[in-house]
Each structure stands twice: as C-alpha cells, then as structure tokens.
Amino acid sequence: MQKHQIKDVITRFPFLADISSEEWKEEGISIVSLPVNSVVYEGEFLKSTALILEGSVRIYKLSDSGREVTLFRIGNGECSPLMAAGILGRSEFEAWACFEKPTTILIVPIQTSQEWMDKYKGFRQFILRSFAFHLNNLSNLIETMNFKSIRTRISKYLIEKTSHDNDSLAITHDILAIELGTVREVISRTLKSMEKEGLLRLERGQITHIQHRQLLVLLNKDCREHTVTG
Amino acid sequence: MQKHQIKDVITRFPFLADISSEEWKEEGISIVSLPVNSVVYEGEFLKSTALILEGSVRIYKLSDSGREVTLFRIGNGECSPLMAAGILGRSEFEAWACFEKPTTILIVPIQTSQEWMDKYKGFRQFILRSFAFHLNNLSNLIETMNFKSIRTRISKYLIEKTSHDNDSLAITHDILAIELGTVREVISRTLKSMEKEGLLRLERGQITHIQHRQLLVLLNKDCREHTVTG
Structure with a gap:
C-alpha cells in the first residue's frame, strides 16, 4: 500500500486512521478494482474482509x-457482513456477488482483520454495526416477502x-422478479393488470408512463387496510 | 449475582470465566425466568444483552x-443477535419473542456488555459468531422461501x-403456515393433495401416518430435478 492509497482509504473509512503505518505494510493488504458486471462466488472472498471504497455490489442467492x-x-464505505463472516475463521455462507458499477475494494486478509478487531475499537464497531444493520435488513426482507x-x-x-419528472424505468420482468x-410469471401477470388500470405502460425492456402519484395513493391505502384488519 | 449462580452461568458459557468477580457485581446483571408462552416485544430487550441459560425462544415478525x-x-447457550444488536447502542429492529419452554436468561446491561466486548475476546467472539450464524440462517430462509x-x-x-417410529405430529395448519x-389456505390445499396421494393423514389438530420414507424419496427427487433443469 502506497501512502496516498492509505490516505484515500482513511478518507472513506475514518476509523482506519488508528492503524499504524507498520500494520499497513502487512502482507495481503491491497486495493483491487473489479469491472462492472463481473460476478464472483462469495466463497472466494471469505479469505479476506472486503471494504468497499467506491462502487456497488449486489449480493444474491x-x-x-x-x-x-x-x-x-x-x-x-460499506462492508459485506457476509464477506466479514470470514473474519470468524469459518463460514458456511454461500452467495454470489455481482458488481453493478466498477468497484474498488480494500482487501484485508482474515488474520490481519482479526488482529485489528481485537486491537481497534473503531474497526470492531464498524464490523458489528454492519452485522446488525444487515440482520435487520434481512429480517425486514423476510417480513416484506411474507406480508x-x-x-x-x-x-x-x-x-x-x-419521480414525477421521470416516469420511465428500463427493467425487464426477469430482473424485477x-x-x-x-x-417472472407473477410479475408479468401483475404488471399487465396494472397496465389495464392505467397505472403504467409496458414496452419492450421498460415500463413507461408510471403514475407515481396514483401508485403512492394505492400504497398508502394498502397500508391503512392492513392496519384496519389487524 | 450469587456465587453459585455465576458458577452455573460459566458452566453454560465457559468464556464468561474471564469475567472478574468484581465485574459480576455490576448493577443490572441478573438472571430472569420467563414462563412458557409468555410473549415480549423484542424492543424491551434492547436495553440488555440476553444469553439463554436454559429454554427456547422463538423470534418472529x-x-x-x-x-x-x-x-x-x-x-x-445461545444469544439472540437481534437482542445483541442493542449492544451497539442503537437498533431499529422490531420483532417479537415467544418463550416456547420455561426459559432462564442471563441479562447483561448494554453498558456492561460493551465493556466486556472491548475487554474479553471470548465474549466478543461469541457475539460475532452469533451474528454471523444468524445472518447465514436468515439468508438461507430467504433462499428457501424463494426457491x-x-x-x-x-x-x-x-x-x-x-421419525420412522413416530409418524404423527400435533400441529395446526395455522402454525405450519x-x-x-x-x-393457512396454501398449507391446507397442499396438505389435502398430499393426503390424497397417501403421504399422510389429516386429523383434527394433527397430522398422522406420515410416510417418512416416501417423503424423503420425494425430497431427494425434487432436489435432483432442480439440479437437472439448472
């Protein structure tokens, strides 16, 4: 790691300012860049902790x-808690990661991550917060999927x-599913019925004329009904 | 906390042997017992870390x-990571907990938990493992629900x-759902079709004559088909 690289890293992850310049020299600490649309089996990452400097990663099953x-x-400025699971030395987690934008990642080998976890409260808190945040996220996803x-x-x-100004979205039924x-079948059927009601228009590879305001009314109505029947 | 209580706690959670006798005297550390079927809004627990000495808790939305x-x-011997989320000082997690058996819990106030996390590697590793384990669990649940x-x-x-020896299960369609x-409607419809095929028999409040071996064959077949079509 070069000095200017360390400086960039600390700008994104201020708590890493605690790490001594000696520790930054440890083997395996590096910055990697991944092109858009590259896909990796997450197991590949479990040998390291991966902190996202810039970009976007979709984690999926x-x-x-x-x-x-x-x-x-x-x-x-985030860290995949599933990648971070590797810092525990073992994980049976299996998922895939797709880089939706060109992505730059700070890689810290497990052994070093563990040492930093023990030594630096800032790093420890960051990993713990990340775990708690994503546990919450996954719980809410399960709730949404069910209810x-x-x-x-x-x-x-x-x-x-x-938005009101931009009423089109380029997305296939497959991706929406x-x-x-x-x-996909459920998505297509539902979208068609929404098209009939004038809530949107279906075109090849995109949804247009999305009635933002009307959808918002529907959504609020749905929430109220859920509450009333409770 | 009495000496014999501390001894019992350490038997269940050996890594707590690191805690000094002075630290066990801190205010708010206590053992609470909750009767079967009691239900609490998990938010109530977020002021403490709760370690289960004996019993079973179902966490649900x-x-x-x-x-x-x-x-x-x-x-x-486990700890709810969602309860443990409280140790981070803030959490928006909302869930419910139902005690399925009479349950005894060691309560450690957040402030003390945070100190122990900073000071004791064993406690820290336990909390982290619990987070990683349940992240994995929730991810797998989402996978199962989808696929x-x-x-x-x-x-x-x-x-x-x-089992082969015990082919009945007392469970309502509501609970299975x-x-x-x-x-419930989806469960009832599926169970009825399985009954028609002779895989089980439906009786009031229970499922009997469960054909363990045949279900196992079906399950393996389903897995193979998923692989073949992949």
Whole structure:
C-alpha cells in the first residue's frame, strides 16, 4: 500500500486512521478494482474482509435451477457482513456477488482483520454495526416477502426508482422478479393488470408512463387496510 | 449475582470465566425466568444483552394484520443477535419473542456488555459468531422461501419433526403456515393433495401416518430435478 492509497482509504473509512503505518505494510493488504458486471462466488472472498471504497455490489442467492434472489446491496464505505463472516475463521455462507458499477475494494486478509478487531475499537464497531444493520435488513426482507402483496411490492419499487419528472424505468420482468424475490410469471401477470388500470405502460425492456402519484395513493391505502384488519 | 449462580452461568458459557468477580457485581446483571408462552416485544430487550441459560425462544415478525413469520429460534447457550444488536447502542429492529419452554436468561446491561466486548475476546467472539450464524440462517430462509415449493418445504419440515417410529405430529395448519412463512389456505390445499396421494393423514389438530420414507424419496427427487433443469 502506497501512502496516498492509505490516505484515500482513511478518507472513506475514518476509523482506519488508528492503524499504524507498520500494520499497513502487512502482507495481503491491497486495493483491487473489479469491472462492472463481473460476478464472483462469495466463497472466494471469505479469505479476506472486503471494504468497499467506491462502487456497488449486489449480493444474491442462486438456486440450482438458476433463479436468483437479491439479499442486499453494499456501496461506498460499506462492508459485506457476509464477506466479514470470514473474519470468524469459518463460514458456511454461500452467495454470489455481482458488481453493478466498477468497484474498488480494500482487501484485508482474515488474520490481519482479526488482529485489528481485537486491537481497534473503531474497526470492531464498524464490523458489528454492519452485522446488525444487515440482520435487520434481512429480517425486514423476510417480513416484506411474507406480508406484502406483489402489487404493493411492485408499486413500492417503482415509486422508489422513479419521480414525477421521470416516469420511465428500463427493467425487464426477469430482473424485477429477482429484485422482489418472486418468479417472472407473477410479475408479468401483475404488471399487465396494472397496465389495464392505467397505472403504467409496458414496452419492450421498460415500463413507461408510471403514475407515481396514483401508485403512492394505492400504497398508502394498502397500508391503512392492513392496519384496519389487524 | 450469587456465587453459585455465576458458577452455573460459566458452566453454560465457559468464556464468561474471564469475567472478574468484581465485574459480576455490576448493577443490572441478573438472571430472569420467563414462563412458557409468555410473549415480549423484542424492543424491551434492547436495553440488555440476553444469553439463554436454559429454554427456547422463538423470534418472529408480526404483520399489521396479525400474520406471523418465524425468523429463528434460540436455545440453551445461545444469544439472540437481534437482542445483541442493542449492544451497539442503537437498533431499529422490531420483532417479537415467544418463550416456547420455561426459559432462564442471563441479562447483561448494554453498558456492561460493551465493556466486556472491548475487554474479553471470548465474549466478543461469541457475539460475532452469533451474528454471523444468524445472518447465514436468515439468508438461507430467504433462499428457501424463494426457491422451494410449499410441498417440498412441508415434506422437509415433517421429516425433521418425525421419525420412522413416530409418524404423527400435533400441529395446526395455522402454525405450519407461520413456520413456513406462508398462509393457512396454501398449507391446507397442499396438505389435502398430499393426503390424497397417501403421504399422510389429516386429523383434527394433527397430522398422522406420515410416510417418512416416501417423503424423503420425494425430497431427494425434487432436489435432483432442480439440479437437472439448472
């Protein structure tokens, strides 16, 4: 690691300022760059802790039959807790990582990570917070998958990805199914019925004329109904 | 905490032998007993770290309309990572805990937990392992909910809960739906079709004549088919 690299790293992860210049020289600490759309089996990362300096990584599960479900994304200044599971020395976790943007990662070998965890409170807190945050995220994902209808989940997704000024979204039914943890057939059927109701228009590879305001009304209505029936 | 209590705690959690007798005297450290079927909103626990000495706790999410989904269970010698999230000083986690057996818990206030985390490697490793373990569990639950058919999930559940010698299980369709993260109607429909095929018999409040061996064959077949189509 060069001095200017260390400086860049500390700008992104201020708690790493605690690490001494001697410790930065330890073998295996490095910065790697991964091109967009590269895919790795996460097992490959479990020998190191990976801190994202810049970019975006989607962590997903892949079924034997090739279906996917997105677990979560990690971006600038974050750390995958599943990658970090490696710092415990063993992990049976199996997932895939897809780099959605060109991504630069600080790699810290497990042995070094463990030493830093023991020695530096800032590093320890960062890893623990990351674990707690993603546990919360996964719990909420399970809740959403169970309790919310596909129509509600599609509405929520479209609202998040569009605005009053930009009412189109380039996305295939396949990708939307992966994002929402269901199958393409369910997505297509639901989108078609939403198109009939004038909530959106389906075009090749994209959804256009998304009625942001109407979807928001539907979503609020759905939440209220859930509360009323409770 | 009495001396004999501390001794009991260390028998269950050997890494707590590191804690000095002075530290055991800190305010708020206590052992609490909760009767079977008591239910608490997990937020109540976030002021402390809770280590299970004896018993079983089911952690679940509850929807506005009263539907439930089980996230995981914690038992003897374990610690809920969601409870442990409190040791980070803040958590937005919301879940419920139901005590399935009479349960005895060691309560350690957050402030003390944080000090122990900083000071004792054994305690720190325990909390981290617990986080990693449950992250893995939740990821696998999401995978199962997405990729496995209800029939496969019911078969797997019944195989786990029965044996060749004991082919009955007292469980309602409602409870099975909560366990598998779906609705009662889907469970009832699937069970009825399985009954028609002679895989089990449905009686009031229980499933009998569970064909353990046949379910196992089905399950293996399902896995192979998933692989072949992949």
